[in-house]
Amino acid sequence: MIQAIHNVVPGRARYRVEKLYRCKELKEHLEFHLSQQLGIISTSANILTGNILVLFELNLSTDRVKELVAEIEQNYSPKIAVNHQKLNSNLQQKSDDWYALDIDTVLAELQTSDTGLTQVVAHKNLQKYGTNTLPETATRSELRILLEQFQSLPVGLLCIAAGLSVATGGLADAAVIMGVVGINAAIGYITESQSEKIIHSLKSRDRPLTSVLRDRQIVEINTAEIVPGDILVLKAGNYVAADARLIATENLSIDESALTGESLPVSKSTASLIAADISLGDRINMAYKGTLVLGGQGLGVVVATGKFTEIGKIQAMISQTPVQTTPLARQLDEVGSQLVMLASGVCTLVFAAGWLRGYGLLQMLKTSISLAVAAVPEGLPTIATTILALGIQDMRKHKVLVRSLNAVEALGAVQKICLDKTGTITKNQMSVVEIHTDTKLSLVDGDLNIIADACTLKLIQVAVLCNESVVTRDCHGEYVVTGSATENALVYMAIAAGIDVLALREQYPLVDTKPRAENRNYMRMLRRGSLDALSSVSTQHQHQQHFAVKGSPGEVLDLCHWRLNDGARVPLTAAERLAIALENDRMAGKALRVLGVAYGYESTELVWLGLIGMADPVRHGVKNLIGQFHQAGIDTVMITGDQTPTAYAIGKELQLSRNDQIQILDAQDLVNVDREALQALCDKVDIFARISPVNKLQIVQALQAVGKVVAMTGDGINDAPALKSANVGVAMGTGTDAAREVADIILEDNNLATMIVAVSQGRTIYNNIRKAVHFLLATNLSEIIxxxxxxxxxxxxxxNALQLLWLNLVTDIFPALALALEPAEPDVLQTPPRSPDESIIKASDFQRILFESTILSGSTLAAYAYGVTRYGIGLRASTIAFMSLTLGQLLHALSCRTERSIIENIPANQYLNLALAGSMTLQFVVLAPGLRDLLKLAPLDGWDLIVIAGSALFPLVVNESTKQFHGTQL
Structure with a gap:
């Protein structure tokens, strides 16, 4: 049976379908087939209530829509019979357009009343719907952090090399290789686990108790026990414990910035909203879990709890968002793959050549394995891990917490930075920025002590007297201000101007308050005392009663017939009214929240004092930071939940666009845009306004789809999915737990300017790792040749095998690590970011590496030939080759410092000097009697040492002299 409940508005009607109750299959059947009917715009069925809401064109009658519903319902034949009485008691909650329903309908559908649930019904609902808790965000365990240290191809190659060494009896080789792997894992584990512990220490906890109506009484219950149908009691200073449809409000304002990104508080009402698909920020009759009540009070009936709330849906989106790998991780794996191919080819060639020349099979197998070990740069994982760990430690000194080793390097590769506005670019707190009185404009910079104008001072004092913020002093004598962001900003303005707020209020006690209402957008407070004496703050007690008024400039101005002129009251003319209106428009055009202020006697018209312009101020240094990003070739994009005019004004102030032509896009423009068009748009837009969490995620993924390396900053739970999806997620330290849990980098002191330091360090780390990789490949290839x-x-x-391993340990790790600690290049922030598709070692680099390796190998073979000629094939000749190649490789580290000649004026690298001195010392120590037997070395005479020195110096001279011809870029 189909029963018409009521017409919500023309073109919108709700029907009850008995079979629909708790039948998901019928719900899908009705929604799909109704949407295919001509004239039907949309349908939404609710299996909890059995109702279906139909939005249709006005040329259809409600009776015709009812007939369509009945016909489609009759054609439904389920493939599987459903016993409606035996469904799982843990019933899923179905989100609905609760904002579109009137209060009586909402209460009826939730089977509750405005006096609340009974304890018995509440207990049943708790069993049915589950607890009002959000699932914990998955965090990295200690074991997971440890295992991740082994999940790279270079480390895998080392493990394979160790296994091959064991298979051929090289236990010592295997032990040393696995020692390198262990050191690498230990460095990464210790660094990342420390960061995780610090990040978790920032985690906040939910308020454990919430006030609700139960059995007609206001009681405090555990927040987890709130159920659909409960009536929440909303008070200033409390967080909303669940999603609720408001049923009563009294000057209720809620800060929804953590959910929507909207910086201004939202004034709430109970009226139904008739438009379809209203965004979260515009649902003024709803209160959502996790938002903060700033002022007033209200009641709301709970419509969703736990994971079914808007915050719960965002958290589910977070878990479904894939994590992006960093450019360095991908490129190091590419280098590892290239090494596998190179080593496999060379080893196969050497094995075949030796076997054909008559060498024994086992001998050639050991030789091939030794070459495979030589081809794998044992130092590469340790070098990359150590330099990134040192980068994390350095960033920690700047109050920047880095979760993973590759995050800092990845920030150095960023091409687009998506900046969340509220709480990131701005402080997420209102401040007075302009005051306009008596045709005078005062720009406020936080210090109002210089203000001596009587009219301006009176305006500030009246704004404090017409104010609901609670002001006290702590034990240190400092002001403690509690109230809405707007009211608090006016109090802080007075404090900055040197006014004793508590003494002022005590001198002019409150008699009565007339708050804002739906048809009156201003507040009026009746105070006892002579407001005309405010400028001098007379100590004489006055018994007259006067009004202090503030609110909508237009409405306040309509109440005024006077203005102040040099402290004296004069009539307010039509021309002056027009001038005030134009000034109001100018301030509003700058995206300021503007208030008009006036005062007057109880029995006379009001006296106009002026306008106060407020804004969520941009953090200090952000404009300069944007310029630095642009200089570094990084595009900046602002993403906000604010209205388009507000977003545009801030973007223009920050000069977000590199070409001074700001392109702005509203979320409504993204509704019907397909994926390809979105990708094209996102790469050209500077500001996205009225953006939802889903939109943020879409924007980040669209930029990634066109090949951009994207960083995302944010502090709210609405930012969390995009933070997780971005190549680098950057969260504020005072942001929400959800944002911090998924971010790669946390700015503990909320100082966004530190990002440019991280960008510089990331680029330097990458450049230095390239130098180290270049050095490792050139030297290891020379051994193979x-x-x-x-x-x-x-x-x-x-x-021999042990000499090859010694070479890799002495010449790889310490010099290469020192190269990774090279000072930053002077122009590191004046060059554009590298392409994410660019290999860490380019084709031109391989040509240069092959040339350098050939010179090193040729010089070593010449020294070996001298040894064979003088001593024959044996230990003496082998020792000469071993010493020549080792010293030649160590000196080659000097050549790898820069693409320019090392004789040019470049900054000193003390780390490299120490590494070379230490490695050379170790190299000569092993020639000492008693030690040389370990590596099967022989003593050398003076001529041998001269040949070795010449062989080691020759490649350095040749490589340095040919740099300008090769034009290599290290």
């Missing part, structure tokens, strides 16, 4: 040519040519084996 030496072994391959000597073996294939029948000249024996210049180096």
């Amino acid at each position: 030496v072994m391959a040519i000597a073996t294939a040519g029948g000249f024996g084996q210049p180096l």
Whole structure:
């Protein structure tokens, strides 16, 4: 049976379908087939109530719509019979357009009343719907952090090399290789686990108790036990515990910035909203879980709890959002893959050549494995891990917490930074920025002590007397101000002007308050005392009663017949009214929240004092930071829940666009845009306004789809999905737990300017890792060439397996690590970010690496040939080759410092000097009697040492002299 309940508005009607109750299949059947009917705009069925809401064109009658519903319902034949009485008692909550329903309908559908649920019904609902708790965001355990240290291809190659060494009896080789892997894992684990602990220490806790109506009484219950149908008691200073449809309000204002990104508080009402698809920020008859009541009071009937709230849906979106890998991680894996191919090819070639020349199968197998070990740069994972760990430690000194090792480097690769406005670009607190009195304009910078104008001072004092903020002093004598953001801003303005707020209010006690109402957008307070004496703050007690008024400039101005002129009252002319209206429009055009202020006697018209302009101020240094990002070739995009005029004004102030032509897009413009068009749009837009959490995620993913490396900043739960999806998520330290849990970087002191430091450090780290990788590949390739040519040519084996391993340890780790600690290049922030598709080692780099390796190998083979000629194939010749190659590789580290010649004036690198001195010392120590037997070395004479020195210096001279011809870029 289909029963018409009522017409909500023309073109919108609600029907009850008995079979629909708790039947998901019928719900889907009705919604799909009704939407296909001509004239039907949209449908929304509710399996909790059995109701279906139909939005239709006005040329259809409600009777015809009812007939369509009945016909489609009769055609429904479920494939599986459903026993409606035996469904799971933990019934899922269905979100509905509660804002579109009148209060009586909402209460009826939730089977409650404005006096609240009984304890018995509340207990049943708790069993049915579950607790009002959000699932915990998955965090990285200690074990997971440890295992992640082994999840890279270079580390995997080291493990394979160790396994091959064990298979051929090289236990010592395997032990040393796994020692390197262990050191690498320990450094990464300790650094990342420390960051995780600090981040978790910032986590806040929900308020455990919430006031509700139960059995007609106001009681405090555990927040987790709130259920649909409960009546929430909303008071200033409390967080909303669940999503609720408001049923009673009294000057209720709520800060929804954590959910919507809207910086201004939202004034709430109970009237039904008839428009379809109203955004969260415009649902003024709803209160949502996690938002803060700033002023007034109200009652709301709970319509959703736990994971079914708007915050719960966002948290579910977070869990479904994939995490992006960083450019460095991908590129190091690419280098590892290239090494596998190179090592496999060379080892196969050497094995085949040696076997064909008559060497034993086992001997050639060991030689090939030694070459494979030589091809893998044991120092690469340790170098990358250590330098990133040092970067994290350095950033921690700047109050920047970095969750993972690759996050700082990834920020250095960022091409687009998406900046959340509220709480990130701005402070998320209202401040007075302009005062207009008696045709005078005062720009406020936070210090009003210089103001001596009597009219301005009177305006400030009246704004404090017409104010609901509670003002007290703490034990240190400091003011403590509690109230809405707007009211608090006026009090802080007075404090900055040197006014004793408590003494002022005591001198002019409150008699009566007439708050704002739906048809009166201003507040009026009746005070006892002579307001004409305010400018001098007379100590004489006055018994007259006068009004202090503030609110909508237009409405307040209509009440005024006088103005002040040099402290004297004069009639307010029509021309002056027009001038005030134009000034109001000018201030509103700058996205300021403007209040008109007036005062007057109880029995006379009001005296106009002036206008106060307020805004959520931009954080200090952000404009300069935007300029630095642009200089570094990084595009900046602002994403906000604010209205378009407000967003545009801030974007213009910050000069967000690099070409001074700001492109702004409203969320409504994204509704019917397909994926390809969205990707094209996002890369050209500077500001996105009225944006929802889903929109933020779409914008970040659209930018990534066109190949951009994206950073996202934010502090609210509405930012969390985008923070997680971005290549680098940056959260404010005072932001929500959800934002911090998914971010890669947390700015503990909310100082956004630190990001440019991170960008600089990230770029420097990447450039230095490139230098280290270049050095490692050139030196390791030279070992392969030496072994391959000597073996294939029948000249024996210049180096044994243990010598190869020693080479990799002495010449790889310490010099390469020192290269990774090179000072920043002077122009690191004047160059555009690198392309994410660019390999860490480009094709031109490989050409240069091959040339350098050939010179190193040729010089070593020449020294080896000298040894073979003088001593024959054996330990003496092998020792000469070993010393020549080792020292040549160490000196090659100097050449890898810069693409310019090392004789030019470049900053000193003390780390490299120490590394080379230490490595060379170790190299000569192993020649000492008793130690040289470990590596199977022989003593050397003076001529041998001269040959070795010449062989080591020759590659450095050749490589340095040819840099200008190769034009390599390290």
